[in-house]
Amino acid sequence: MGMQINTNLAANNAYRNLSNTQNDLSKSLEKLSSGLRINRAGDDAAGLALSEGLKSQIGGLTVASRNAQDGIGAVQTAEGGLNQTQSILQRLRDLGVQAGNDTNNADSRNAIKTEADSLVSELDRIGKSTNFNGAQLLDGSRAGAAALKFQVGANSDAASQITVDLTKADVGKIASTLGAGTTATTVFATAGTDLSAFDAGQAVTFSIADTNSTTAVTTDNLKKPAAGFKTVDELASALNADSKFSSKMVASVVKTSTGVSELSVTALSGGTVTQSAAVLGATDATIVKDGLDFSSASGAQASIKVLDQQITAVSTARAELGASQNRLESAVQTINVAKENLTASNSRIRDTDMAEEMVKFTRNNILSQAGTAMLAQANQSNQGVLQLLR
Numbered sequence: 001m002g003m004q005i006n007t008n009l010a011a012n013n014a015y016r017n018l019s020n021t022q023n024d025l026s027k028s029l030e031k032l033s034s035g036l037r038i039n040r041a042g043d044d045a046a047g048l049a050l051s052e053g054l055k056s057q058i059g060g061l062t063v064a065s066r067n068a069q070d071g072i073g074a075v076q077t078a079e080g081g082l083n084q085t086q087s088i089l090q091r092l093r094d095l096g097v098q099a100g101n102d103t104n105n106a107d108s109r110n111a112i113k114t115e116a117d118s119l120v121s122e123l124d125r126i127g128k129s130t131n132f133n134g135a136q137l138l139d140g141s142r143a144g145a146a147a148l149k150f151q152v153g154a155n156s157d158a159a160s161q162i163t164v165d166l167t168k169a170d171v172g173k174i175a176s177t178l179g180a181g182t183t184a185t186t187v188f189a190t191a192g193t194d195l196s197a198f199d200a201g202q203a204v205t206f207s208i209a210d211t212n213s214t215t216a217v218t219t220d221n222l223k224k225p226a227a228g229f230k231t232v233d234e235l236a237s238a239l240n241a242d243s244k245f246s247s248k249m250v251a252s253v254v255k256t257s258t259g260v261s262e263l264s265v266t267a268l269s270g271g272t273v274t275q276s277a278a279v280l281g282a283t284d285a286t287i288v289k290d291g292l293d294f295s296s297a298s299g300a301q302a303s304i305k306v307l308d309q310q311i312t313a314v315s316t317a318r319a320e321l322g323a324s325q326n327r328l329e330s331a332v333q334t335i336n337v338a339k340e341n342l343t344a345s346n347s348r349i350r351d352t353d354m355a356e357e358m359v360k361f362t363r364n365n366i367l368s369q370a371g372t373a374m375l376a377q378a379n380q381s382n383q384g385v386l387q388l389l390r
Helices: 009-034 045-099 108-130 171-180 232-240 299-352 354-388
Strands: 148-152 161-164 183-188 205-209 213-216 248-254 261-267 273-276 284-291
Touching: 009 045, 045 148, 045 171, 045 299, 108 171, 148 171, 148 183, 148 213, 161 299, 171 299, 183 273, 205 261, 232 261, 232 299, 261 273
Parallel strands: none
Antiparallel strands: 148 161, 183 261, 183 284, 205 213, 205 273, 248 261
16 A cells, blocks of 8 residues: 555544544433433434323323312312201201191291201302302302313323213202292192092192203002091191102191191292192192291101202212212322323333443443544554655
């Protein structure tokens, strides 16, 4: 090989290798300082795309976990309101049992009514004031399409949401049903009806008209006394003994100003009762009165039945909220497990192996020093030409 000075191939070769080594050394320093194997798309294009997708899911699950925990807080707030509602209803029932005793005089019944009215007002306040971050929970506004929806997933599909319907947790409706001037009680002029018509044990059909619908209720054949129906009280007892009737209504006996006994029928829902076949006689009056009537023993018994229905409804609502809370708590645990697994997967793709990268850095560092020394030697290799020029 001849001796040239214009082109130093040895120096060029040393420089090329040194440049590659410096580039690798720079990448190693970047990975070691950032802790990431992929710092730009050029490091691993496919890995970067997969990692970014996983990061989106991990971030979404982090927020979803907080959402689910907020949902638990909202459900607990609603259940707390229902807990106090049930305590009030239990106290109202105690007052109803107390009012069912005829040892109470007018003053005693007025005192019972005063406490009952105050408790019903508190129910109304609970319904209006129970909210979570401004969202009303117990006023009936969270029914149907307005139900609470909690985003507990990282995606936009239906499986990423949990819906909590508070239709049955309507304390406002309970207060309205039990409050003043809300319950329509239909009084039938049964005193003018031949009660022997019921001696065959015939069925009776009633219609209950509520705010949004009308419900027809037909009793089974009434169980007559051995001597047949002689009084309105016996007819009221037979109606209350019928399971279909008692699930929707309650019958009692009222006396007119002239002392005549007539049949009073009250819908437990607070709706208006009619009897189209008129076998009970013509409708004497439809009276809108307090949902709770503690003015007489029979009225107190009817009120106890109304309260029992409301207590059962609140218990059902609390059970559903408890199930929703357990579901949300389970969702939080599921989210945390999924987040942990996805984070581990993303780490395997994107994070650098510090030990392995340190081995590469050490090798490249040594090669860089060696390459620098060899480039210096290559630059000196053509100095021999000067000896020929002397």
